[in-house]
Amino acid sequence: MEAELEIPSTLMAPPKKDFVSLAKAQLGFMNLFAIPLFQGVADIMPSMRYTVDELEKNKEIFERRVSEEQAKETPVRKRLLAEGTFSPRTMSFAVDPEASASTPKAGTPPASATPSTVTDGKKTVEQEAPSSGSEPPNEILPNPESMVSATPETPEHKVNGFIVPTSFDTVADFAASDPFRSHEPISTTPEKPASQNGKQRCSETTEESVPGQYHLDWTSQATSATTGKMPLSPSTRGTSIVSGESIDQGSTTKPLAPTSNATAMSQTSEPPTPNGSIGKAGGVKVLKKKSSRFRMNNFNFFRRSKAPASPPVPTNDTTMN
Amino acid sequence: MPYHNFRHVIDVLQATFSFLVQIGTIAPYPADVGGPTPTKSPIAKLLQPFDGLTLLVTAIGHDVGHPGVNNGFLITLNAPLAQLYNDRSVLESFHCAAYSQILRRYWPVAFDDTKMRNLMISSILATDMGLHFDYMKKLGDLQEKLQVDQSTDGWNGRMVEEQKSLACSLLIKCADISNVVSSLLRWK
Numbered sequence: 268m269e270a271e272l273e274i275p276s277t278l279m280a281p282p283k284k285d286f287v288s289l290a291k292a293q294l295g296f297m298n299l300f301a302i303p304l305f306q307g308v309a310d311i312m313p314s315m316r317y318t319v320d321e322l323e324k325n326k327e328i329f330e331r332r333v334s335e336e337q338a339k340e341t342p343v344r345k346r347l348l349a350e351g352t353f354s355p356r357t358m359s360f361a362v363d364p365e366a367s368a369s370t371p372k373a374g375t376p377p378a379s380a381t382p383s384t385v386t387d388g389k390k391t392v393e394q395e396a397p398s399s400g401s402e403p404p405n406e407i408l409p410n411p412e413s414m415v416s417a418t419p420e421t422p423e424h425k426v427n428g429f430i431v432p433t434s435f436d437t438v439a440d441f442a443a444s445d446p447f448r449s450h451e452p453i454s455t456t457p458e459k460p461a462s463q464n465g466k467q468r469c470s471e472t473t474e475e476s477v478p479g480q481y482h483l484d485w486t487s488q489a490t491s492a493t494t495g496k497m498p499l500s501p502s503t504r505g506t507s508i509v510s511g512e513s514i515d516q517g518s519t520t521k522p523l524a525p526t527s528n529a530t531a532m533s534q535t536s537e538p539p540t541p542n543g544s545i546g547k548a549g550g551v552k553v554l555k556k557k558s559s560r561f562r563m564n565n566f567n568f569f570r571r572s573k574a575p576a577s578p579p580v581p582t583n584d585t586t587m588n
Numbered sequence: 589m590p591y592h593n594f595r596h597v598i599d600v601l602q603a604t605f606s607f608l609v610q611i612g613t614i615a616p617y618p619a620d621v622g623g624p625t626p627t628k629s630p631i632a633k634l635l636q637p638f639d640g641l642t643l644l645v646t647a648i649g650h651d652v653g654h655p656g657v658n659n660g661f662l663i664t665l666n667a668p669l670a671q672l673y674n675d676r677s678v679l680e681s682f683h684c685a686a687y688s689q690i691l692r693r694y695w696p697v698a699f700d701d702t703k704m705r706n707l708m709i710s711s712i713l714a715t716d717m718g719l720h721f722d723y724m725k726k727l728g729d730l731q732e733k734l735q736v737d738q739s740t741d742g743w744n745g746r747m748v749e750e751q752k753s754l755a756c757s758l759l760i761k762c763a764d765i766s767n768v769v770s771s772l773l774r775w776k
Contacts, residue, residue, distance in 0.1 A: 288669060300765060303764060304727075304758070304765070308758050311629065311730055312632050314611040315610060318762065451723065
């Protein structure tokens with residue numbers, strides 16, 4: 268619903284469909300809320316002790332299942348870590364933007380390579396976990412693989428990395444904090460990121476409706492105060508953000524960024540900023556650290572007026588500069 | 589995943605009933621199943637069958653008219669409901685008010701009973717998870733008090749009422765999240 272309304276999701280932990288995430292969420296919920304509550308109540312009303320026992324039992328069941336599932340997935344993850352240039356600090360796969368953006372063709376050979384790796388991943392995973400567990404690991408593979416293979420040199424650019432919600436406002440955000448799962452629901456179409464790269468992404472986002480972006484990117488919603496608020500921010504801010512990103516992306520996307528901005532500005536309802544950010548989400552997760560500093564400003568704007576064309580430009584500029 | 593629906597109500601109702609029977613406020617059902625009569629804890633002694641009835645009624649209606657979104661969402665959106673309730677326990681206030689209206693229409697006796705209504709209101713409002721930690725603190729205080737006293741004999745009338753209300757709130761809270769403690773085999 269938030270997607271339709273174009274505001275950030277207020278869910279503390281965006282719902283993920285795979286079992287392990289769900290299980291972990293349940294575990295966390297149990298540990299955080301249920302166990303203290305029931306233990307306290309059992310303390311003052313001893314007859315309620317049976318609930319605590321049941322809780323403990325269920326917790327064990329969950330923990331066992333989670334460790335089982337994780338054991339299956341660890342080999343996949345280790346491979347990614349080893350092959351990819353996984354930066355533990357930013358929790359992102361560092362990618363050279365120019366190398367990736369300048370040659371969409373470079374993207375294509377990896378695209379052809381990825382299907383094989385995908386099948387590899389599929390095979391290994393399917394042998395072990397025919398259930399929903401097979402899906403997420405598959406999604407892990409195409410993106411990092413394509414990213415990595417597309418960029419032999421890997422300086423520390425965070426453009427085409429993976430989104431990590433780095434700020435958690437509530438305790439319950441831990442469920443979303445698992446870095447390894449954060450890039451899972453990146454794209455439902457593995458072939459996209461490799462082939463389309465920067466070019467297509469921008470054009471996609473200018474045309475696609477907003478809800479599309481949210482389908483692809485659950486964790487970004489955790490930091491999506493900015494993502495969601497972007498639609499309401501004036502075009503100047505949006506431009507600056509997009510151009511910032513487009514600079515990082517290199518020459519190929521640059522001509523498109525203004526174009527997308529122009530199209531977006533003409534629409535007024537679909538400002539450029541989400542396009543830039545969503546374009547990435549469409550293909551690859553982007554490290555959203557950059558936009559987080561705008562969060563409070565965007566939030567205020569939203570509160571002030573719901574009209575997207577609110578012109579708090581001066582404030583923008585001060586924060587921008 | 590749609591959650592606040594009929595099934596949730598049944599779960600909570602069942603859980604509440606189970607708790608109430610367990611602590612001895614309500615007689616077990618079926619009544620002929622003989623078990624040892626549980627010795628009531630001091631707190632459990634506070635709860636009369638009337639309170640038990642109130643709790644059951646509360647359990648049914650504690651999520652009436654749930655729109656499928658949570659409080660944070662409504663507040664962020666400046667929804668009319670949030671504005672009406674000043675961003676405080678928005679959903680729970682709404683559930684309470686809506687349920688009261690239903691009772692007024694269909695069960696006037698329950699609606700007219702002030703005590704029951706009071707207890708019901710405070711219990712429904714207690715289901716706001718945003719206030720969860722407040723209730724945990726109150727629970728801690730109660731625990732401490734009981735460690736000192738071991739009984740509620742020395743309590744004055746107001747304290748009794750307060751703690752009774754707290755006990756009811758806690759039971760409802762437990763029932764509300766009891767779905768996760770009852771059986772996790774459902775997930776499989």
